[in-house]
Amino acid sequence: MKAIAVVGARPNFMKAAPVIEALRQHSGVAVKLVHTGQHYDRKMSALFFEELGMPRPDLDLQVGSASHGEQTGQILIRLEPVLKDERPDVLLVFGDVNSTVAAALCAAKLSIAVAHVEAGLRSFDRNMPEELNRIVTDHLSDFLFTTEPSADKNLLGEGISSEKIFQVGNAMVDSLLKHRERAKNCRFHETLGLPRSSYAVLTLHRPSNVDEPEVFEEILNAVTELSQDLPIVFPCHPRTRQHLARMAEKLGFRWSESGRDGGRFIVLEPLGYLEFLSLQADARLILTDSGGIQEESMVLGVPCLTLRENTERPITLQHGANVLVGHSRSKILIEARRVLARPVEPPRAPKLWDGKAGERIAAILSSMRRPERRLPGASF
Numbered sequence: 001m002k003a004i005a006v007v008g009a010r011p012n013f014m015k016a017a018p019v020i021e022a023l024r025q026h027s028g029v030a031v032k033l034v035h036t037g038q039h040y041d042r043k044m045s046a047l048f049f050e051e052l053g054m055p056r057p058d059l060d061l062q063v064g065s066a067s068h069g070e071q072t073g074q075i076l077i078r079l080e081p082v083l084k085d086e087r088p089d090v091l092l093v094f095g096d097v098n099s100t101v102a103a104a105l106c107a108a109k110l111s112i113a114v115a116h117v118e119a120g121l122r123s124f125d126r127n128m129p130e131e132l133n134r135i136v137t138d139h140l141s142d143f144l145f146t147t148e149p150s151a152d153k154n155l156l157g158e159g160i161s162s163e164k165i166f167q168v169g170n171a172m173v174d175s176l177l178k179h180r181e182r183a184k185n186c187r188f189h190e191t192l193g194l195p196r197s198s199y200a201v202l203t204l205h206r207p208s209n210v211d212e213p214e215v216f217e218e219i220l221n222a223v224t225e226l227s228q229d230l231p232i233v234f235p236c237h238p239r240t241r242q243h244l245a246r247m248a249e250k251l252g253f254r255w256s257e258s259g260r261d262g263g264r265f266i267v268l269e270p271l272g273y274l275e276f277l278s279l280q281a282d283a284r285l286i287l288t289d290s291g292g293i294q295e296e297s298m299v300l301g302v303p304c305l306t307l308r309e310n311t312e313r314p315i316t317l318q319h320g321a322n323v324l325v326g327h328s329r330s331k332i333l334i335e336a337r338r339v340l341a342r343p344v345e346p347p348r349a350p351k352l353w354d355g356k357a358g359e360r361i362a363a364i365l366s367s368m369r370r371p372e373r374r375l376p377g378a379s380f
Contacts (some may be wrong), residue, residue, distance in 0.1 A: 001028060001030070001089050001090065001170065001366060001368065002028045002030050002086070002087070002088045002090075003023060003029065003030070003032070003088055003089065003090050003091070003092060003365065004031070004032050004034055004074040004082075004083070004086060004087050004088040004090075004091050004148070005019065005020055005032070005033050005034070005091075005092040005093075005094075006035075006079070006091060006092065006093055006099060006100075006103035006211075007032045007033070007034075007035055007036070007039045007057075007092075007094060007099065007109040008035065008037070008038030008063075008097055008098065008099025009097040009098075009099060010035035010048055010077070011094075011095050011097065011172075011290075011291075011292050012094040012095050012097060012099065012100070013048040013049065013052055013054065013273075014048075014052065014172045014176070014273065014286045014292070015094040015095055015117055015118060015171040015172045015175075016033075016054070016092070016094050016117075016171075017052040017053065017054045017174075017175050017358075018171050018174035018175055018178070018355075018357065018358030019092065019094075019117060019171055019357075019361050020033060020054065020055065020358075021358060022358035022359045022361065022362035023223070023361075023362045023365065023366070025083060025088070025362070026362055026363075026366040027367075028116065028366070029362075029366050030217060031057075032058040032059070032088075033054070033055055033057045033058050033061045034057060034058065034060075034061065034079065034082065034103075035057035035059070035060045035061065035097040036060075036061045036075050036078075036102070036103070037060050037061050037062040037063045037064055038063055038064050038065075038071060038075075038097060038098060038099045040055075046055075047272045047273070048273050051173060051179070051272055051273045051274050052273060059082060061074075061075065061078040061079060061082075062230070063078065065119045066130060068098060068129055071102075072101065072102045075098065075099055075102035075103065075106070075360070076102050076105065076106050079102070079103055079191045080106050080110070083106060083107060083110050083112060084110065087112075088112060088201050089112075089113060089368075090113040090114070090115050090143070091104070091112050091113070091114050091115070091143075092117060092118055092365075092366070093101060093114065093115070093137060093141075094115070094116075094117045094118060095118050095172075095292075096118070096131075096133045096134045096291075097130070097133065097136070098120070098129075098133065100133055100137050101132075101136050101137050104116065104136070104137045104140045104141060105140060106134070107140075107214035108140040108283040110249075113143065114137075114141040114142055114143070115141065115142065115143035115145065115227075115361075115365060116121040116137050116138060116141040116143070116145065116302045117145045117171055117361060118145070118147055118170075118171070118172075118187045119134075119137070119138050119145055119146050119151060119155065119165075120134075120138060120144060120146045120150075120151025120152060120153075120154045120155040120252040121134060121143060121148075121150075121151050121154070121313065122134065122150075122151075122154045122308065122312055123310045123311060123312040125215070125309075125310050126205075127169060127208070128208075130291075130312075131312070131342060135158075138155060138158070139158070139160070141164070142164060143155065143164060143166065143364065143365065143368075144160065144164050144165045144166065145166050145168045145171075145357075145361050145364075146165060146166065146167045146168070146315070147166075147167075147168075147169065147170040147240040147295075147315075147353075147357075148167075148170075148315040148350060149167070149192045149315075151167075151313065152165055152167055158210075158232060160283070162185055164277050166360070166361075166362050166364055166365070167352065168350075168352065168357045169351075169352035169353050169356060169357035170295060170350075170353045170357055170363070171357040171358050172292055173174070173295065173296075173299040173353045173355065173357065174271075174297065174299075174355050174356070174358050175279065176296055176299055176355050177354075177355040178300075178355065179207050179273070179274060180277070180281070181262065182274055182353070183274045183275075183277035183278040183281060184278065184281065186275060186277075186280045187278065187282075188202065188271070188275045188276075188278040188282075189279060189282045189283075190357055191257050192233065192258065192259035192260070193258075193260050194231060194233070194259060196228060196282045196298065197282065197283070197284045197344070198284060199230055199231040199232070199233050199283055199284060200223075200226065200230055200232050200233070200283060200286065200287060200336070201232075201233050201234075201235075201239075201279055201283045201286045201287070201288075201341070202223055202232050202233065202234040202286075202287045202288070203234070203235065203288045203289070203290050203293060204216075204219065204234075204236075204237075204240055204242055204288075204289055204307065205237045205239070205286075205289065205290065206289045206308070208238070208277070208308075209238045209289050209307060209327060210243045210307075211243070213247070213275060215327045216243060216247055217247060217250075217251065218325050218327050218328065218360055219329075219332070220244075220247055220251065220253075220328050221251075221329050222328075222329040222332035222333055223287065223332070224253055224265060225329075226332070226333060226336050227264035227265045227292070228264065228338065229336075229337065230284060230285070230340070231236075231259065231263075231264050231265070231266060231280060232264065232265050232266065232267065232287075233250070233259070233283075234265070234267045234268065235268045235269070235270055235271045235276060235279070236267050236268065236269070236270070237270060238270070239349070241267070244267065248301075253265070255267040264307050270357060277296075280293070280296060280297065280300055280302060281302070281329045282328050283302050283304070283356075284302070284303075284307070284340065284344075285302065285303050285336060285339055285340065286302050286303070286304045287304075287306075287336070288306060288307065289305065289306065289307045289308050291311070291312055291313055294306055294312055294313045294316045294322050295315075295316060296317055297316075297321060297322070298315075298316050298319055298322065298347070298348050298350075299348070299349060299353065300347060301344065301345065301346055301347030301348070303321065303322075303323075303339045303344075303345075304316065304321060304322040305323050305325045305335055306322055306324050306325065307323060307326065307327055307331065307332070308322065308324060308326065309324060309326045309360075310324065311324060315350055319348040319350065320345075320348075321348055322367055323335050323339075324325075327353060335355035340373075
């Protein structure tokens with residue numbers, strides 16, 4: 001079997017690494033890795049390849065940042081000749097970023113089987129670009145690898161055949177479990193002068209939170225007030241940092257760059273995988289608008305408040321590890337202080353979140369019937 005795995009943004013890398021590793025352990029399976037270049041900064045991309053032990057990409061499409069339409073179009077344009085030349089039996093895509101939907105569409109138009117890792121998740125909010133990417137990718141896919149029961153239910157409800165759906169666990173959790181001890185030894189909180197379990201971690205990147213000044217101001221007011229209860233550590237996406245600088249000038253607040261100066265609101269550059277995993281694991285509380293971090297916090301046993309009105313990861317709510325707080329200042333503060341007042345609970349591990357999702361995916365794909373080949377041949 002010949003496979004191409006396509007990644008583009010940092011959430012993809014943690015999901016792809018264990019799948020690629022597992023596929024390469026199967027005899028008769030050849031795997032190539034294509035990076036679209038959707039994320040291209042070293043701390044957003046290259047460092048993750050190094051820390052996760054991923055092979056260097058066989059090809060980098062170097063698409064870079066752009067609008068949704070332009071980025072998706074450029075990936076289609078640059079990936080199509082690669083697929084025509086390589087003729088893979090299956091193309092693997094991960095998560096819900098623009099690289100995911102563009103690569104799936106490109107492969108489907110060329111009659112190449114598509115395998116979607118992390119299929120079926122739904123927020124039921126079509127104002128989220130990621131939701132549209134998820135829906136389109138799933139309906140183009142031949143293999144839909146799901147992480148939780150709600151995903152299976154969503155796919156079946158949309159008319160997708162049960163024969164295409166495989167609940168395999170969570171590949172991102174595979175990476176977390178594999179690298180957890182390395183991250184633990186990192187002790188990143190110590191570089192900030194913070195004791196373990198004495199601080200909160202904040203991440204924000206969704207346009208609905210950072211591009212709307214009133215919304216962003218409400219969130220910042222909440223976390224600034226919360227920082228009087230415990231320090232807030234904010235590894236900040238470059239785009240979010242630009243909005244933060246403008247908002248800080250308007251509101252007249254300052255932040256610390258290191259925490260060593262006694263600052264309570266600490267803004268950092270984006271962190272590598274191990275540093276950020278270390279920071280999460282030793283936190284007392286996580287506030288985020290990221291889907292993946294909701295899942296990671298549950299496995300790490302760190303309470304999570306999600307700064308959204310919905311989530312495509314309902315299993316985190318069902319396990320009591322996550323609370324939706326939206327962007328209301330009062331609700332954020334009420335829920336944060338409620339969490340801080342109760343004892344820390346043990347981690348929760350849903351069924352199949354055992355570090356073997358990549359192996360299950362590889363076993364299913366390696367035993368697949370070879371699809372009919374409709375393209376003129378070139379060697380892999």
